[in-house]
Amino acid sequence: MSTAPLLEQLIEALRCLPGVGRKSAQRMAYHVLERDRDGAGRLAAVLAEAIERIGHCEQCRDFSETPVCPLCASGARDRSLLCAIESPADRLAIETATGYRGLYFVLQGRLSPLDGIGPRELGLEQLAARLAEGEVRELIVATNPTVEGEATAHYLGQLARANQVPSSRLAHGVPLGGELEYVDRGTLAHAFTSRTRISD
Numbered sequence: 001m002s003t004a005p006l007l008e009q010l011i012e013a014l015r016c017l018p019g020v021g022r023k024s025a026q027r028m029a030y031h032v033l034e035r036d037r038d039g040a041g042r043l044a045a046v047l048a049e050a051i052e053r054i055g056h057c058e059q060c061r062d063f064s065e066t067p068v069c070p071l072c073a074s075g076a077r078d079r080s081l082l083c084a085i086e087s088p089a090d091r092l093a094i095e096t097a098t099g100y101r102g103l104y105f106v107l108q109g110r111l112s113p114l115d116g117i118g119p120r121e122l123g124l125e126q127l128a129a130r131l132a133e134g135e136v137r138e139l140i141v142a143t144n145p146t147v148e149g150e151a152t153a154h155y156l157g158q159l160a161r162a163n164q165v166p167s168s169r170l171a172h173g174v175p176l177g178g179e180l181e182y183v184d185r186g187t188l189a190h191a192f193t194s195r196t197r198i199s200d
Contacts, residue, residue, distance in 0.1 A: 007029060007033075010029045011025045011026050011029045012025070014028050014029060053065050056108075057069035057072055059072040059103075059130075060072050060103060060104045060105055060106055061105065061106040061107070061108055061123050061126070062088050062091060062104065062106045063088050071103070071104070072103060076101070077101055077102060077103050078101050078102045078103075079102075079103060079135055079136075080102070080135065080136060080137035080138065081100075081101075081102025081103065081136070081137070081138055081140065082102060082103050082104070082105055082130070082131075082136045082138070082139050082140065083100065083102055083103070083104050083105070083139075083140040083142050084104075084105045084107060084127065084139060084140070084141050084142060084143070084156050085104055085105070085106055085107065085142045085143070086106075086107050086108075086109060086110050086142075086143055086144060086149065086152075087106065087107075087108065087109075088106055090106075090142060090144075091104050091106060094142065102140070105123075105127050105130070107122040107123065107124075107143075107152070108121075108122065108123070109121060109122055110122070110143060110144070110146070110148040110149050110151075110152040111148055111151050111152045111155060112148050119155070122152070124155070124156075124159060127156075127159065128159055128162075128163065131159065131160060131163035131165045132163050136165055137165070137166070138165070138166050138167070138168060139156065139159075139160040139165050139166070139167040139168075140167070140168050140169075140170070141153045141156045141157065141167055141168065141169045141170070142170045143156070145172045145190070153169055157169070171194070172187070172190050172191070172194065173187060173188075173190060173191025173194060174187065174188065174191045
């Protein structure tokens, strides 16, 4: 790559972004060079600074510019509730859509042995130590309903049980406002087997 022309290097570098193939990277490269060199300069400067200064919170593993992120440092959060999520984007979604006032533990992925992602890569030793402290009264498991997400949820449930911490899993099933005839088979089967009682 070092011998490739600079434009080719730029196109290849842009391909590191998710969902960006060669054609998209080429369009981006041509756009910034033809129409927005100032914007590209700002992007490069901010990207370099972000890579240098943004790390992970020592407590929740979310992205943070400080050793402990503002959310973990806040005295207004309920420290007895801990929600385990796969990514920082999941935290943002929960914060935006719910009234949840507890804390988070960001796994930064999910168990995937084929990809070399095991408990160590997800910081599960750190999570176990946190559960063992006794401050957490409920672990809310909010992993995605994929095969790897379900395996991760099962592992987290066992981890909570080993530390005598009750755990719960986000409900999955028919979406609000959805119609049964349009729900996929897997979702409907899961919703049917996980049905809850309306009244006694």
